[in-house]
Amino acid sequence: MQLAIATGVTALVTALFLAPLSDELDDRAMDRALAIAQTTATRPEFARHLGTDSGPSVHGPVQRQAERIRKATGAGYVVVLDTRGIRWSHPEPRRIGRHVSTDPSAALAGHEVRHIDEGTLGRSARGKVPLRDEHGQVIGAVSVGIAYGGVRDRFLGAVPELLAYAGGALAVGVLASVLVSRRLQRQTHDLAFSDISSLLDEREAMLHGIREGVVALDADGRIRLVNDEAQRLLELRPEDTGRPLAQVLGPGRTADVLCGGVTGADLLAVSGGRVLVANRMPTADGGAVATFRDRTELELLGRELDGSRGLIDALRAQDHEHANRMHLLLGLLQLGQYEEAAAYLSQAVGVHRATSEQIAERVDDPLLAALLVGKATVAAERGVALRLTPDTRLPDRLVDPRELATVLGNLVDNALDAAAGSADATVEIELHTDGDADTGGDAGSPDENGTASGDGTAAGSGTGQATGAAGPGPAPEACSADDTVVVLRVTDSGPGIPGDQRELVFAEGWSTKDPPAHRQRGLGLALVRRLAERHGGSVRVGEAACGGAEFTVVLPQALHPAG
Secondary structure, eight states, X not given: OHHHHHHXXXXXXXXXXXXXXXXXXXXXXXXXXXXXXXXXXXXXXXXXXXXXXXXXXXXXXXXXXXXXXXXXHTOSEEEEEETTOBBSOOSSGXXXXXXXXXXXXXXXXXXXXXXXXXXXXXXXXXXXXXXXXTTSOEEEXXXXXXXXXXHHHHHHHHHHHHHHHHHHHHHHHHHHHHHHHHHHHHHTTTOOHHHHHHHHHHHHHHHHHSSSEEEEEOTTSBEEEEOHHHHHHHTOOGGGTTSBHHHHHXXXXXXXXXXXXXXXXXXXXXXXXXXXXXXXXXXXXXXXXXXXXXXXXXXXXXXXXXXXXXXXXXXXXXXXXXXXXXXXXXXXXXXXOXXXXXXXXXXXXXXXXXXXXXXXXXXXXXXXXXXXXXXXXXXXXXXXXXXXXTTOBBOSOBSOXXXXXXXXXXXXXXXXXXXXXXXXXXXXXXXXXXXXXOTXXXXXXXXXXXXXXXXXXXXXTTTSOOOOOOOSSOOOOOOOSOTTOXXXXXXXXXXXXXXXXXXXXXXXXXXXXXXXXXXXXXXXXXXXXXXXXXXXXXXXXXXXXXXXXXXXXXXXXXXXXXX
């Protein structure tokens, strides 16, 4: 196609150039003939001889002067004629004294004439001017002709040169077309235009149909393409195309992973409360294509699986403990110690009932209460005393109980892992409303011995069950100017977190524990921080009085206003 275009354009330009060339050469020849005639007519000797001589002569001065001018200028002829049209000069002397072959009336009338005409010497470009005496009277005319054969020769001589230039231009065009075609084939992987169109349609259908997010970046990190799933997961807008991805997402691990700041396969990131698994593949032009998928539901299922396994382990341990109790009860009955057997049975049943009742009294939301009852069972199995502080009081007015359950569950799981195996293993939970949102208070914080400063005690020491810290009566409900702020504090008796690692614990993928086979670690605390920030709150970690870690979460507007 390019060769055809280049050849056609060259031929068209050559034809357009040749078309006016002949007329231009004719005009130049006629202008030259007219100029010679004008110059000749200005010589006074011609007018003097025409006015004084008796008649034209082959050897006369007019003939000599006219021939000298013809030879000097290269003209075909220089003819001087009188008012009767009789020649006084001619290249062929035998024609001197005869009437001219063409009409001289226009020149004799005082007009200058230029044209191409046929005469005795053949076809020529002619110029005719009047010849005047010293008084300005027309006494004759001067006719100069340039042979038309010379004009045609010049025209034909210019054609090869012009064709040579056209051929050179065509050769350059052909070479450029070949180079451009090869480069285009390399860039398009030798695909035809129809194939490229089909691939584009298939790509659009694939990008907007798959359930994975896809973001294409150029060499400068600007968004070149983003599909529908990527817009949903990263909360991008169509107008973000062309902007740097790091600027759109803001600082954080998600931007680092997608922009190549963190390398590796199946990298974890948290965006808007969603757990993403991302991969990044560089492209030949220096850009990259990042793909990621939503693993939030899978992560939640993994955590539920961990909880189910913990519950199974707890039930297995309770089954073993129940068998021991039955053996003990059987022994007491066989020995006839009926009162001791009744007291032992009442005490064992009361511990389980006390745990659920104390949690239900202080936490009105059923989802959080059920979560804490389950965590108390797991804690008891692992030998950890799970306590609620005397200040714990949470009304049933939560805006989003599931998100608060996610925050609380992650913190309690980490606290149980840290406290398990430590001396006097304890996990303490405090939940309350706080209009002042001051998380620096020490209500309900453990003392140096790891016990709560309230009246509650850790039950289950010896029975393997954890009870909430309970006073003589129900805990008073906190009063504040704004009771929509929830403050959550989880304290453990573990080794604590060094000061230089207290920010790292909130980074996605950072963990000191080995990951299980079905999921990766290092997401729980990242989710906690992301959920807290989404509600306009905050989370921080410090050192508990007993030396362990203390996590404090403040969630503004987490409760519906009272009434």
